[in-house]
Amino acid sequence: MWGYILKRTAAALATLVAASVLIFIFIHLIPGEPAAVMLGDAATPDQVAALRTRLGLDEPLFVQYFYWAGSALQGDLGRSIFFDEPVTSVIADGAQTSILLASITMVWVVLIGVPVGVIAAMRRGSWLDQGLSGLAMLLASIPTFWVGLYLILVFAAQLGWLPSSGYPSIFEEGGLANLRYLILPSLALATPNAALILRLTRASMLDVSKEDYVRTARAKGISPRQVTLRHILRNALLVVVSAFGFTFAALISEAVVTETVFALPGIGRTVVQSILRRDYPVIQGVILVIVCLYLVLNLLVDISYRFLDPRVELE
Amino acid sequence: MTATLQGVFGAASARPLTAFGLVFLLVVIVFALASPLIAPYAPLEIDSLNRLVPPNAEHWFGTDHFGRDTFSRVVYGARLALLIGIGVVGFALMTGVPIGVVSALYPKIGRVLMRGVDVLMAFPSLLLALGLIVILGRGVANAILAIGVVYLTTTARIVYGVALRLREETYVEAAQSMGAGTIWTIRKHILPNMISPLLVQASFVFAFAQLGAASLDFLGLGTPPDIPSWGNMLAESRLYITRAPWLLFFPGMMIALTAFSLNLTGDALRDHMDPRFREAMGSRKRM
Numbered sequence: 001m002w003g004y005i006l007k008r009t010a011a012a013l014a015t016l017v018a019a020s021v022l023i024f025i026f027i028h029l030i031p032g033e034p035a036a037v038m039l040g041d042a043a044t045p046d047q048v049a050a051l052r053t054r055l056g057l058d059e060p061l062f063v064q065y066f067y068w069a070g071s072a073l074q075g076d077l078g079r080s081i082f083f084d085e086p087v088t089s090v091i092a093d094g095a096q097t098s099i100l101l102a103s104i105t106m107v108w109v110v111l112i113g114v115p116v117g118v119i120a121a122m123r124r125g126s127w128l129d130q131g132l133s134g135l136a137m138l139l140a141s142i143p144t145f146w147v148g149l150y151l152i153l154v155f156a157a158q159l160g161w162l163p164s165s166g167y168p169s170i171f172e173e174g175g176l177a178n179l180r181y182l183i184l185p186s187l188a189l190a191t192p193n194a195a196l197i198l199r200l201t202r203a204s205m206l207d208v209s210k211e212d213y214v215r216t217a218r219a220k221g222i223s224p225r226q227v228t229l230r231h232i233l234r235n236a237l238l239v240v241v242s243a244f245g246f247t248f249a250a251l252i253s254e255a256v257v258t259e260t261v262f263a264l265p266g267i268g269r270t271v272v273q274s275i276l277r278r279d280y281p282v283i284q285g286v287i288l289v290i291v292c293l294y295l296v297l298n299l300l301v302d303i304s305y306r307f308l309d310p311r312v313e314l315e
Numbered sequence: 316m317t318a319t320l321q322g323v324f325g326a327a328s329a330r331p332l333t334a335f336g337l338v339f340l341l342v343v344i345v346f347a348l349a350s351p352l353i354a355p356y357a358p359l360e361i362d363s364l365n366r367l368v369p370p371n372a373e374h375w376f377g378t379d380h381f382g383r384d385t386f387s388r389v390v391y392g393a394r395l396a397l398l399i400g401i402g403v404v405g406f407a408l409m410t411g412v413p414i415g416v417v418s419a420l421y422p423k424i425g426r427v428l429m430r431g432v433d434v435l436m437a438f439p440s441l442l443l444a445l446g447l448i449v450i451l452g453r454g455v456a457n458a459i460l461a462i463g464v465v466y467l468t469t470t471a472r473i474v475y476g477v478a479l480r481l482r483e484e485t486y487v488e489a490a491q492s493m494g495a496g497t498i499w500t501i502r503k504h505i506l507p508n509m510i511s512p513l514l515v516q517a518s519f520v521f522a523f524a525q526l527g528a529a530s531l532d533f534l535g536l537g538t539p540p541d542i543p544s545w546g547n548m549l550a551e552s553r554l555y556i557t558r559a560p561w562l563l564f565f566p567g568m569m570i571a572l573t574a575f576s577l578n579l580t581g582d583a584l585r586d587h588m589d590p591r592f593r594e595a596m597g598s599r600k601r602m
Binding site: 019 | 332430431433434437438439440441442445446448449450452522526529530533534535536546549552553556557560563567570571572574575577578579582
């Protein structure tokens with residue numbers, strides 16, 4: 001077991017190092033002198049030279065990488081050109097919104113995707129199953145921003161039930177009631193993901209129901225309901241839960257579009273604005289943080305999966 | 316190949332949804348190929364007297380804030396949808412297939428190549444595409460490339476999995492023991508047997524490319540704004556959603572139904588595929 005954890009962690013670390021090299025090189029792949037591109041046309045040669053020195057762009061590339069990676073390890077991701085403040089604080093500002101949005105979305109995904117998937121699997125082949133599976137496929141094919149715009153049109157513009165944009169923090173005036181700002185965005189973001197989890201739950205239930213131990217349980221005369229709940233569902237959920245880590249990390253990145261639609265002050269919107277502002281240190285920092293999160297979540301899922309199902313081997 | 320296609324049409328007759336998907340895709344293709352014949356107006360023709368007109372007999376899908384005919388723009392938008400889809404699928408196959416096959420046949424090179432694929436897969440899809448757009452700049456070709464790189468990874472993984480299985484097949488071992496060269500083996504045994512998994516992957520990638528391109532367009536980082544793509548139309552409709560909801564409805568419907576139809580086709584193809592390869596097709600990545 002420990003050998004597995006060690007090997008898996010080492011692999012994740014190696015991936016992280018390689019990914020960090022790519023994220024680092026990124027700034028040098030942009031055509032033109034990075035410092036001049038970041039500062040825009042209005043910059044004087046002196047300003048460009050100053051930024052070059054500040055970013056350490058005069059050093060050899062590998063020296064620059066070690067400098068950058070070393071600072072990142074100490075929690076220093078550089079300074080935002082646009083805000084003139086540390087990238088870490090720019091990310092921290094948006095992180096609260098994004099993590100909250102992803103968490104609420106995850107609740108919808110689990111509450112809708114899993115039970116409906118179970119129902120579809122239990123009624124396999126029926127009209128209900130075909131209808132639900134078809135609907136799930138359709139919902140998985142819809143752009144999230146389209147869903148978002150429709151939710152704004154109906155629930156904000158026409159019915160006036162919920163706010164259409166922005167999000168004041170729950171720690172500010174309004175408190176927990178401010179969560180209502182995240183209801184429409186989380187529903188939009190949940191739509192395709194709940195549909196994918198529904199399909200996964202259904203497929204996983206059907207896979208498990210073909211296992212020998214399910215046949216044995218049935219042969220023993222256990223009621224179909226008990227077989228479904230205790231033998232099929234439990235094991236099928238293992239696969240579904242292992243997809244949650246992946247889904248959560250994917251939500252943070254998919255939120256880029258949703259946060260833009262609903263003008264939420266999250267890190268996804270920060271990325272898009274930083275791209276338009278050519279604030280490369282922020283883009284690099286956000287991508288690095290999200291890749292880290294993604295790798296850590298996947299690592300945790302793999303390890304816990306191994307705990308739950310010791311048959312899993314490292315490939 | 317023919318067996319696969321027969322499978323799809325067989326499935327289409329048994330499953331009305333699949334039939335719907337195939338018919339809808341045909342409509343999109345006809346729209347794209349014959350846009351000037353079908354569209355009643357030019358896609359960029361401005362009519363300042365007829366701004367934001369709701370759907371009527373003259374403008375079936377209404378007009379936008381410049382008085383441009385939405386139906387005509389939807390029809391021309393099919394061209395871009397097809398171009399992006401074919402471009403992304405082409406790029407993903409042309410890079411993913413060689414990487415996967417070489418990795419499976421030469422484990423030493425494979426270790427390095429597939430690690431590289433793993434590293435790219437550590438980037439969430441949309442962020443990877445956005446990062447590439449920052450480097451490449453906005454534009455149709457660059458959007459294709461940026462989305463293509465995302466699906467290069469899943470394609471290479473699937474091809475690698477399938478090729479590993481094929482390598483173990485008795486007939487491949489027999490051919491090699493009789494002195495068949497690697498290139499010959501690839502051409503005669505590996506590639507022909509890979510066509511159905513690749514067709515499945517191609518339909519899913521085509522679908523996801525639609526959603527990815529629409530997202531980039533919506534963020535203002537994809538197709539240049541003067542080209543009528545469905546994503547651009549949606550991005551522009553944002554400011555008028557209460558006054559002109561039809562601007563939101565039609566392009567969004569086209570994106571959703573195109574992706575839906577492609578997913579249905581992919582599913583039908585997969586159900587008719589050799590069960591040995593179905594496992595390797597596991598990974599699906601949405602943008």
